[in-house]
Structures are given as structure tokens and as C-alpha cells.
Amino acid sequence: MTTTPKTSDEILVLGATGKTGRRLVDVLRKQGRTVRAASRSGEVRFDWHDRETWPAALEGAAAVYLVAPDDPAPVRPFVEQAVEAGVRRFVALSGRGMDRIPEGAFAGMAAAEEAVRDCGVEWTVIRPNNFQQNFGEGDWLDPVRAGRLALPIGSAPEPFIDARDIAEVAAVLLTSDGHHGQVYDLSGPEALTFGAAVETIAAAAGRPIRYEELVPEEYRAELRAGGVPEEVVGDLDAMFAAMRAGHLAEPADGVRRVLGREPAGFGAYAARAAAAGAWS
Numbered sequence: 001m002t003t004t005p006k007t008s009d010e011i012l013v014l015g016a017t018g019k020t021g022r023r024l025v026d027v028l029r030k031q032g033r034t035v036r037a038a039s040r041s042g043e044v045r046f047d048w049h050d051r052e053t054w055p056a057a058l059e060g061a062a063a064v065y066l067v068a069p070d071d072p073a074p075v076r077p078f079v080e081q082a083v084e085a086g087v088r089r090f091v092a093l094s095g096r097g098m099d100r101i102p103e104g105a106f107a108g109m110a111a112a113e114e115a116v117r118d119c120g121v122e123w124t125v126i127r128p129n130n131f132q133q134n135f136g137e138g139d140w141l142d143p144v145r146a147g148r149l150a151l152p153i154g155s156a157p158e159p160f161i162d163a164r165d166i167a168e169v170a171a172v173l174l175t176s177d178g179h180h181g182q183v184y185d186l187s188g189p190e191a192l193t194f195g196a197a198v199e200t201i202a203a204a205a206g207r208p209i210r211y212e213e214l215v216p217e218e219y220r221a222e223l224r225a226g227g228v229p230e231e232v233v234g235d236l237d238a239m240f241a242a243m244r245a246g247h248l249a250e251p252a253d254g255v256r257r258v259l260g261r262e263p264a265g266f267g268a269y270a271a272r273a274a275a276a277g278a279w280s
């Protein structure tokens with residue numbers, strides 16, 4: 001006997017403890033939406049690598065914010081299972097320049113883009129630039145605190161985006177019609193060199209922090225010495241090559257198209273994060 005899936009207006013947010021997911025949960029709840037905040041350590045336990053956690057996370061969900069794992073293998077089975085369980089809309093978090101990086105890089109995000117395009121229900125893909133929050137709660141936090149951020153960027157500037165803007169965009173895409181089949185590039189309002197971004201943070205934090213330019217070989221060696229897995233080294237290498245080539249450097253209009261306002265700038269982020277003690 002087949003049963004018709006029961007759907008409601010519940011929204012399953014994956015990566016709900018992460019930089020965009022956590023903010024998206026807040027935005028949706030402030031709007032009065034019913035949200036399942038899911039991740040390995042989230043309110044609802046969801047693990048990409050433990051399929052037994054999937055059915056309970058999906059039960060009753062009508063829409064999913066999809067933050068892909070690094071490993072592409074579980075992505076398509078999850079999307080298929082979600083549609084079978086009654087999900088009617090996906091918003092997949094991808095990355096700026098996904099169409100400009102070599103095949104095989106960021107395989108999880110690529111699998112997510114492909115799986116939602118093929119899934120037969122509504123989908124939207126968002127491709128943000130590097131997050132402003134990477135400096136204060138992500139991979140660059142420890143180096144920034146230690147006073148030296150060293151990357152292989154060249155002189156290309158980066159229009160860093162506020163993760164709060166990504167969350168607000170995702171909330172609109174999850175809860176309103178008219179975005180099916182769209183791919184939105186999302187960035188901040190202005191492109192800054194990493195040197196200028198680090199100077200802004202140093203000034204806001206009131207401590208010396210320097211940006212050091214590495215050649216790609218030196219950067220790979222630093223990552224490997226820090227125990228970063230080889231596939232992540234490859235992904236970062238591909239991303240920084242795309243950045244050096246200038247493929248991610250132009251500000252994009254996705255935030256304005258979805259929210260009808262300009263995205264938030266880097267200086268405001270640095271001041272806010274410094275006041276909250278990110279670098280103290």
C-alpha cells in the first residue's frame with residue numbers, strides 16, 4: 001500500500017548550527033515559521049552519513065535549506081528521499097564561481113546543484129562569495145587571532161558577503177513563489193583586497209593583524225601541515241585559483257534582486273563582530 005505523504009509548511013534547515021543555517025533559523029522563526037533546525041549537534045539530529053537520521057528530520061517538511069556535505073555520495077539519495085517524503089521546494093547553498101572551477105572540485109556542492117535541478121519539484125540555487133563571517137567564526141578566525149592571515153589570493157579583490165544577507169535571501173526563497181529554477185550569485189556591495197579587509201578588522205579589533213600573500217605551493221603545504229584532508233586542500237586550491245583569476249571579484253546583484261535592498265558592507269560587519277568580542 002502506498003501512502004500519500006503528509007506535508008505541512010514546516011521548513012527543514014540543514015547546517016542549522018553553521019554560519020548561514022543558524023541565522024536562517026532565526027530569521028524564519030521571527031517570521032513565525034515552523035523550523036526544524038538540523039545538524040549532527042542541532043535541535044533535530046541529522047547526519048549526512050547516518051541515513052537513519054533522515055526520515056525523522058524530513059517528516060512533515062515542505063521545504064529544505066540544503067547545506068551539502070563535502071562528500072557528494074549521500075546528496076542525491078537524500079534529495080530523492082526528501083521528495084518522496086513530501087518536500088516540494090529546495091534552496092541549495094552553493095558557491096560563487098561554481099561554473100568556473102574545475103570539475104571535481106567542491107563535489108558536494110556540485111552534487112547538490114545537480115540533484116535539486118533533477119528532483120522534479122521547485123528549486124533555487126544560491127552562490128555566495130566568501131562570507132564576511134569567515135574572519136570571525138570560520139576557518140580564518142584562529143589565524144586572525146594569531147595576527148597573521150596568509151592566503152594565495154594575488155591582487156584580486158573579494159566582495160565578501162554578510163551571512164545575515166544570505167539567511168534573509170534564503171528565507172525569501174524558501175517561503176515565496178517566483179524563484180523556481182533560478183541561480184542567484186550573492187555578494188557584498190564592494191570588493192576589497194584581503195589586505196584591506198584584514199586592515200579593517202585590525203582597526204576594529206584594535207590589534208595588529210597582517211595579511212601575507214602566499215604562493216599556492218606554500219599555502220598547500222601550510223594546509224597539509226595543519227592536517228587538512230587532501231580533498232579539502234584540492235577544493236581550496238581550486239577556489240583560490242578562481243579568485244586569483246578574478247572570476248569572483250565583481251559584486252553580484254542577487255541580494256538586491258531578492259531583497260530589494262543593497263547588501264551589507266564589510267566595515268559594518270567588522271565593527272559589529274569586534275564589539276561582540278570576536279577577536280578579543
Ligand SMILES: NC(=O)c1ccc[n+]([C@@H]2O[C@H](COP(=O)([O-])OP(=O)(O)OC[C@H]3O[C@@H](n4cnc5c(N)ncnc54)[C@H](OP(=O)(O)O)[C@@H]3O)[C@@H](O)[C@H]2O)c1
Nearest residue numbers: 015016017018019039040041046047048094095129130131
Ligand atoms: N564560508 C564561506 O565563505 C562559504 C562561501 C560559499 C559557500 N560555502 C559553502 O557553504 C557550506 C557551509 O559552509 P560554512 O562555512 O557555512 O560552514 P559551517 O559554518 O561550518 O556550517 C556547516 C554546517 O554543517 C553541519 N554539518 C557538518 N557536517 C555534517 C554532517 N556530516 N551531517 C550533517 N550536518 C553536518 C554543521 O553542524 P554540526 O557540526 O552540528 O553537524 C554546520 O551546521 C559549504 O558547502 C561551503 O562550501 C561557504
